[in-house]
Amino acid sequence: MDTAEANPETLGIEVICPERGVTAPCCPHGPTLLFGKGSGGRRFYACSACRDRKDCSFFQWEDEKVSKARLLAREEENRLKQQEYRNRFEELASLPLHEKKFCEDCQMLLLPVEHSTHSTHRATAVTAAQLMRPSMLLRPLDNKKSNAQYLFTDRSTQFLMDTLAGLGYTKVLCVGTPRLQELIKVRNLEQKSRSMKSLLLDIDLRYAQFYSQDEFCHYNMFNHHFFGGEVGVPAADVGIDMSTIHENMLVI
Incomplete structure (x- = not known):
């Protein structure tokens, strides 16, 4: 898997490049980005355009299962x-x-x-x-x-x-x-x-x-x-x- 360069001293959030063929879920602003906190932290999808959850509340863990009805909505x-x-x-x-x-x-x-x-x-x-x-x-x-x-x-x-x-x-x-x-x-x-x-x-x-x-x-x-x-x-x-x-x- 291609990921952002690992750095044990990293304390912030990293943007991660997902595997080929993996489709990111969408928020109101289009396909989301995959993020991870530091090295080995649990990864999640969030809005590509907004850096504050008040502006776009979308949040989904990478391994979270989402129903088809929710995706269609x-x-x-x-x-x-x-x-x-x-x-x-x-x-x-x-x-x-x-x-x-x-x-x-x-x-x-x-x-x-x-x-x-x-x-x-x-x-x-x-x-x-x-x-x-x-x-x-x-x-x-x-x-x-x-x-x-x-x-x-x-x-x-x-x-x-x-x-x-x-x-x-x-x-x-x-x-x-x-x-x-x-x-x-x-x-x-x-x-x-x-x-x-x-x-x-x-x-x-x-x-x-x-x-x-x-x-x-x-x-x-x-x-x-x-x-x-x-x-x-x-x-x-x-x-x-x-x-x-x-x-x-x-x-x-």
Whole structure:
């Protein structure tokens, strides 16, 4: 078995590479990682993205037997969440602009039937420009033990965009870089330079409210997991081959 290098003096937690063919159980954030405490300690599976049980309570001993019903329940939880956001996007996209509102307290775009429910919240109308820049509407996540977000400044984003255009890139895979995705789409609308195709991969599911399946994938880079399975990976639809890096495509 391939494991982390044994060290008798190790007091912390080690990440262990399991045997080939061993499938790790899944938590709400995708396949878990196998951990062990020191040398010879009992090993367990825990979340790949969260380092605090308050953020993801998943815990399973390596040798623990889990019922099939429990496994199916875990899969169903993720599937329903993905479908809910997909349905919300389709319904919101069909609404006229004056019916679209954003709840700052709940960090979500509201459907007309939800306006009264959020009447005591800080809910405001949104403009077309704001919908093009969701990172300006959404509060950055700041939990350093799970999904703290650090966003590019406008100056940095403009520099990256100008550099990409100058080097002739036409396809960009934006991994955890929502502001670059936003600027690409804004510039495509302005038609001031060569059009680019882009796809945002991010663990923050809130972005699914603003983008279609062709523009956003719910993705965990810690374990290279696409939520929703193959349905949630539309890279080929935007001309991006995930298995091959083309000379005119950049991953950033």
